[in-house]
Amino acid sequence: MTEVFQESEDMTSADAPTEAPALLDLLFAGVLDCAAHVDRDCRYRAVNAAFLEFVGRPRHEVVGHAVRDILGEVVHQSCEQMIEQLRPGETLRREGWLDCGPRGMHYLGRAITALPVAGGVSGFIVILRDLTELHRQQQDIAERIEAQKASEAYHAAIIRTALDAVVVIDEAGIVVDFNPAAVSIFGYSREAAVGSQIADLIIPHALRSAHDTGMTSYLETGVSRVLGKRLELEALRVDGTQIPVELTIADVTLGAKRLFAAHLRDLTAVRAAQAEILRQGEALHQKDKLAALGSLLAGVAHELNNPLSIVIGQAMMLRERITEAATHQLAGEELAQRSAKIESAANRCAKIVRSFLDMARQRKTERQAVPLPHLVREALDLLKYNLHSSAVIVETDVAENLPSLWVDRDQLHQVLINLVINAHQALEEKREGKRRIHIAAEARTEDGVMLLSVSDNGPGIAPDIRSRIFDPYFTTKPQGFGTGIGLAVSRGLIEAHGGALDLDDRPGGGARFVIRLPLALGQHSGESTAPADTVPVPVVSNKRLLVVDDEADIADLLSDMAGQLGFNIVIADSGQSAIARLEQGDFSPTAILCDIHMPGGDGPGFYDWLQKARPELTTRIAFVTGDTLGPAAGRFLARCGCPVIEKPFTPQDIRRILHSLIVQDE
Structure with missing residues (x-):
């Protein structure tokens, strides 16, 4: 190697450019990355096929040309800086984005090694690895991971702060998540819940078999009767008590692991509120009935005192006559007449008392076939004194052969009382002319409805308040003289019977209220059950x-x-x-x-x-x-x-x- 190195040192400068590229070409042929030989002036002396493919040029357009001509000024200057820093035999490595001129931005891994010669450096070997796609994939993966983490954090925050209980289970029914709302509602800690069977935690014993059957069926067939639906059922708390809940279940399978998320809302407060609303509604209904009773009390004393006076007086007279009859043998016809008067007066008292009891008592709706003429007479009998004392003339157009109504008798009686009382109070403002109330009934058998109207010739309803008269608590009466709930309750009672209560125009002025109710099929006033005396x-x-x-x-x-x-x-x-x-x-x-x-x-x-x-x-x-x-x-x-x-x-x-x-x- 020393002899080879020395021989290379003895080479003339003219020989080196010829033999070195030939040797490097052989070496570069086996390099998979981009490889190039660059001289001290940053000109390419030899390049491999991978480099030519990267720059997109043929060999003759690259070899002998400066780096700036091939990859732009930025890469050229970077190359010069690295060459200045290199000592013979030393290698510098860099990785990062580079502006490669006509090739655009690339993320490159670079290694430059200085080729030593006697007295210095003869050139440089540059190895480039294009990491652009890899780096972008890594960036994309990193961004996806961050996005997934952010999404998980976001969803975890939502689940943690949700007002409803969120319970996630796997296909075996094991709890894998139990949010704070679930902890609050059911009383289990998250640590105790996660890993436990959902059936053992919150499903009542009576529902566990159905839960197991439904889960097995869905896993086998993919068909479910509960997924995505809102259900109301009972759930079990840690103390063994059952609470009403609203439930929705969704399949949130992730990959190969099947998961189910149950959202549960505690309906305890809702049910209590509904019960309170119902109680308040019943109280409102009762208050309206008592208000109607209150308006009748002025005439009750008179209505009862009159027949009671008859009972007392006739009883005393009867006693005297019986005494006389024993001694003077008076005819029995007079005694019978007096007895009949006592009986009639007593029945009148009983009828008044029973009417008030029927209106005052609280009970559930009981529908029956009710003959309308009899009901109208009962209402007018109860109001007779008040109407008579106010000089109100009552006219009725209610035929005896009208079909019966399938209604709650007491409720319809109350509505009729309310409407007549309202008409009576409106007529008290009438100063001229006769005061009249007209009650009419018409059976429209072809439509299956009965029309019952109560009208008066009073001042009527002002146009600006006609749309509000059925609103609860709306009243035109002075404070202390009306509750404002009579018409609202009356409309509610009629609508509960499948009918309607509306205000209609009355020719000639005044007010006219019309009740529309369905007829009782197959029932007629003449078809009632046998009278009591039979x-x-x-x-x-x-x-x-x-x-x-x-x-x-x-x-x-x-x-x-x-x-x-x-x-x-x-x-x-x-x-x-x-x-x-x-x-x-x-x-x-x-x-x-x-x-x-x-x-x-x-x-x-x-x-x-x-x-x-x-x-x-x-x-x-x-x-x-x-x-x-x-x-x-x-x-x-x-x-x-x-x-x-x-x-x-x-x-x-x-x-x-x-x-x-x-x-x-x-």
Whole structure:
């Protein structure tokens, strides 16, 4: 090698350019990267095929030319700087973007090695590796990784801050993510939840079989009945309590690993709010009914006092006449007439009381076939005194043969009362002319609807408020004289029956409200059930009736009415007395009529004793009470499910209730 090196040192400058390129060509032929021999003046002396392919030129346009001619000024200057820094045999390496002139920007890896000769450097070997595509791919990968990290961080932040619970599971049902909202809602820590079976955490026992079946079916067939749908069901908390949740499930499979994300919203507060809204709506409905009752109270005293005066006066007269009849043998016709007057007046009192009870009581909607003429008469009877005292003339056009309506009788009664009261109050502003209210009904059987209208000839509804009169709490009445909810509640009740309540124009002025309700199919006013007086008298040979009431007069009245049917009567003045009588064991009643509120043992206490000691009698007892509005009485009657009749009652009421008890017993 020394001799070869010395020989090369002895070469003339003329020989070197000829032999060196030939040798380098042989060496460069095996180099895969771009290789070039550059002299001290930065001119190419030898290049390989890879270099020629990179610069896109033939060999004769490259060899002998300066670097700037091939790759531009920037590369030329970079080459000069590296040459200035090199010592013989030394190699410099660089990597980075370079402006390659006509070749554009390239990311190059460069290595320049100085070729030593005696006394200095004869030239330089330049090796170039074009890393542009690789670098761009690396940059792209790096950017993708950063973007993925940013996306994951972004989604993780969303999941962490989500108000709804987010639970991610794999295809085996194992929890792989459990966000803070899920921790808050279900009570499990994230550490305890992740890695656990979802079924063991939040799925109630009753739903686990369906969950397993659905998961297996989806994995096998790809068909699911729950993915992407909003479901409402129960979920389990860590303390074992169940809460209502809204659930959506999505398949979020990533690559080969199948994942499912469940979004769960706790509906506890929503359900509570809905219940409160319902309660408030019912309270609003009740408030409106009480407001309507309040507007009637002015006439109630008069309406009750009149018939009560008749009852008291006629009863006194009857007593006197009976006394006279015993001594003077007066005709029985006058006594019968006075008895009829007492009965009529008493029925009038009872009717008024029952109308108020029907309006005041709170109960669920109960639809039945209701004859409209009878309902209109009931409403007008209740309002008769108020209307008469205000000189309001009521005209009706309601035919007796109209088809029935399939409605809740009390609710339609309330709506009709509200509309007539509104018309009455509007007419109080009328100072001239007669005050009139017109109630009309028309059955449009071809359309399957009944039209019921209530109109008045008062001042009417101003055009600027016509669109607001059905809004809750909107009223034109002075403060303290109206709730502003009557029309809103009335419209709501009618719409709940599939009908409509609207304000129509009335020719000649005033206001006209029209109710549209569907007719009861197959029901007509003449097709009602048999009247009460057709209920058959029960055959009660050797049957006993136990009457339990602390009011002696009521007990005697019940005994008289039942005695006419052939019952043998046993009377007890309290629940405790009834228990004591039954414990004697000398008789078993066929039926029992019992009051609810009594000192010394009330009806509920007596019924509870029967359930334990004489359960066979719990199907033979009926309650007679005047307190169906009381919350305690209402709860008890709902709990026991026994028949009940309200005071005041008639012989037909007693006949009907005893008949039902005997039929049930048989």
